[in-house]
Amino acid sequence: MLATLGYVSESGEDTVKTHISRLRNRLKDVDDFQIITIKGLGYKAELVKEKER
Structure with a gap:
């Protein structure tokens, strides 16, 4: 289970990494x-x- 911005999702961490x-x-x-x-x-x-470029 993954919690992002206060929402709980059944998506895996790999899904977020892919996006x-x-x-x-x-x-x-x-x-x-x-x-x-x-x-x-x-x-x-x-x-x-x-200046960072």
Whole structure:
């Protein structure tokens, strides 16, 4: 069982990883946006600051 944003789901962790991977692939050409993995917590969408590029 997986709890995300306060919702409980029967989806496995692999399902979430698959969706994140597909999102990353679709957004790979968007230079100022990235999805960051936060170990033990989940994922975070973030805008990249100009100097980090």
